[in-house]
Amino acid sequence: MFAVFVILPQFCLILLGYLLTRRPSFAKKDFWIVTEKLVFYVLFPPLIFLSVAKANLQIGQCSYFLLISISAMSVAVITAWLANFLIKESPWTKWSIFHCGFRFNTYIGFAICSTLFGDKGIAYLSLLIACWVPISNVIATVGLVHASRLSGSENNGKRKNFLVAVLSNPLILATLLGLVCNSFSIELPKLLVDVLKPLGQSSLALGLICIGAGLKINDLKRYLQLMIVGSLQRLMVVPTIALAFAIIFQLLPLESCVLLLFAALPTAQSCYVMTASMGGDSAAVADLTSAQVIFSLLTLPFWINVMLEFFPN
Structure with missing residues (x-):
């Protein structure tokens, strides 16, 4: 029940976002596109920056943590590829959903991490995201380029702008800037902290509402097998791999x-975008993404209980 109550507030906010889109005044797609941009570019980076800048991090230990974590997620990429063999869909569809097997929902992650582990947990999560975002995006792009070739709609312009998009990612920039301030013990002005802190705090709630607003269920019957296999791979197999790596390579409890x-x-x-x-x-x-968010309401409490069992400290 503890695990359920940890994630319940987050999913209530997601439900709120979904219900808001059923109201005519909030149904316009353009409104949510602008809101998502506000969260991603203005509100969310301050949360990451302050968490990393003020955290008590040991760089040497963080390097080991990042190495093991990236290795575990790399194995997850392999399982996403293997899961395609279990799905009876066209190669175009299989390669389109491939990247759903190893990418992650940032807003849900930070909301739960903030509740469970506080600023230091957010700092570790920020570092992991900063490392995995460019790696996962490269792999995702390769898979989608292959999918576009299969459909005859290859988009070369997207590939040309990919490097710029990764390097200008506000999550990565905020993490790197926070890491610089942390490494050189730069004291942040109180005025700056007082401005950035409420911005970061508001990002979590608004980000979760945006997730609910973006839920899309198009054809459950057609993609049922795909959603079951894809959700099991992402929500059960991948965390099992992570748990094994954490135990075998003896990471610290946090x-x-x-x-x-x-x-x-x-x-x-x-x-989806x-x-x-x-x-x-x-x-x-769109269907697989929405299905995973819904199914995670059941799987996340399970994995939180696993944390309490294996890493009680």
Whole structure:
């Protein structure tokens, strides 16, 4: 019950976002696009920056944590590829949903991490995200380029702008800037902290509402097998791999919990936008993304209980 109550507030906010889109005054897609941009570019980076800048981090230990975490997620990429063999869909659809097997929902992750582990947990999660975002985006792009070739709608412009998009990612920039301030013990002005702190705090609630507003269920009957296999791979197999890596390579309890939480997150909402812009099967990705968010209401409490069992400290 503790695990359920940890995630219940987050999913109530997601439900609120979903219900808001059923009201005529909040149904316009343009409104939510602007709101998501506000969260991603203005509100969310201050949360990450302050958490990393003020955290008590040991760089050497963080390097080991990052190495093990990236290795575990790399194995997750392999399981996403293997899961395609169990899905009876066209190669175009299979390669379109491939990146849903190893990408992650940032807002749910930070909301739960903040509740369970506080600022230091957020700092570790920020570092892991800063490392995994460019790696996962490269792999996702390769898969989507292959999917677009299968459909005959290859998008070369998207590939040309990919490096710029990764390097200008506000999450990565905020993490790197916070890491610089932390490493050189730069004291932040009180006025700056007082301005950035409420911005960061508001990002979590608004980000979760945006997730609910973005839920899309197009054709449950058609993609039922795909959603079951894809959700099991992402929400059960990937965290199992992370748990094994944390135990075998003896990560610290907090590091183990952050890795396990990161691995247990449903896939990113941005998967749909990326797939649609590159000529993939965006309808299948929309259904799978939404299904994972819904199923994670059941799987996340399970993995939180696993954390309490294996890493009680």
